[in-house]
Amino acid sequence: MQSNPVRIGTRGSPLALAQAHEVRERLTTALGPDAPAFEIVVIKTSGDRILDRPLAEVGGKGLFTKEIEEALIDGSIDLAVHSSKDMPTALPDGLVLDHFLPREDVRDVFVSTRHRSLADLPEGAVIGTASLRRQALVRRMRPDLQVVTYRGNVQSRLAKLEAGVVDATLLALAGLNRMGMQGVATEVLPLDGFPPAVGQGAIGIESRAGDGRIHALLAAIHDPHTGVCLVAERALLAALDGSCRTPIAGHATLSADGGTLALYGLILTPDGVSAHDGHVTGRPGDAAALGAGLGARLKALGGPDFFADVPGA
Structure with missing residues (x-):
């Protein structure tokens, strides 16, 4: 007798679906032959519905996860696929993000139909992004530009x-690669001038703590190198109380x-x-301590006043 399919929860954007299908x-x-059936369950989140305001004004990163996590908790789905950079550092009781x-x-990319690069934008040009990190980095590099909040899927x-x-926008190269749209990128921005968000480029899989069956399945596809890097980055973010209201970059290798x-x-x-x-180096087994220490x-x-002017802080 065939068991019930394993239900994979995801948002419904083209990128989110591409990530769920990859999982x-x-x-x-x-x-292989022992694989159960898998069913992809699309869940619309508050972040998908509220598009006319900055995330910082309406609840931050949790808007992209709340309904999905509720489905995990009540058993409507068995695992959830996320862009790791969208995940708050504090998860609901009983859930884990460890695969x-x-x-x-x-890396981030600059995208424009009329200009070749971020440096090539004329004074006063308008660049749109919803990320406070990207906004702050652009303002640091090009204070002459107009930076506006710009939300929606890719x-x-x-x-x-x-x-x-x-006139231009900024996107994550990882998402374009996953959708076969890397040709959209006008310029790939260098890491030394434009460091990424914590978790950028990493697909994270959330599940119920103690769910041995699901954890055994996920162990077959878990990448330990990515995992240890994410432990360090998320510990950095947690130490900084990072959210969508705080411009923070972090990258572990x-x-x-x-x-x-x-x-x-x-x-x-x-x-x-x-x-x-700042930089720090150490043993992979000390990833959490390294991240917390640097944070x-x-x-x-x-x-204490560094982020005092952040909206909603």
């Missing part, structure tokens, strides 16, 4: 760009032999004028 395909391939696919490219943002609502973990962190004021950054150091450098 299903990897599970099916890794488990990750191999990480994609972490396709809707590109459509508004084509319609001339803005492992050495080729897997023996050394390096973590970079950056905090900025929303106007991009003030910034503090505490950056928080001390910034002082």
Whole structure:
């Protein structure tokens, strides 16, 4: 007798669906003849419905996860697929985010139909992005530009760009790669000038703590290198009380032999004028402590009023 299918919860955007299908395909391939049936369940989140206001004004990152996590808790789905950069550091009781696919490219890209690069934008040009990190980084590099909040999925943002609502926008290269749309990128932005969000490029899989059956399935596709990097980055974010109201960048990497973990962190004021950054290296087994330590150091450098002007803070 065939058991009930394993239900994979996801948002309904083209990128979210591409990520959910990738998880299903990897599970099916890794488990082979023993693979159960998998069903993708689309769940509309508050973040998908509320598009006319900045996230910081309406609840932050949790708007993209609340309804999905409720479905996990009540048993309507068995696991949830997320863009790790959308995940708050504090999860609801009984849920864990501890399985990750191999990480994609972490860089951001500049996208414009009329200009070749961020540096090429004329003075006063309008660049749209919903990310406070991207907004602050642009303002640091190009204070002469107009930076506006610009929300929606990749396709809707590109459509508004084509319609001339803005002169340019910024997107994650990982998402474009996953949808086969990398040709949209006008310029790939360098990591040294434009470091990524915590978790950028990593698909995270959330599940119920103690669900041995699901954890055994996910172990077959979990990438431990990505996992340890995300532990460090998310510990950094947690130490900074990071949310959609705080411009923060963080990026961890492992050495080729897997023996050394390096973590970079950056905090900025929303106007991009003030910034503090730092590096730390250590053993992968100390990932959480390394992230927390760097976060505490950056928080001390910034002082208690560093994010005072952040909307909603």
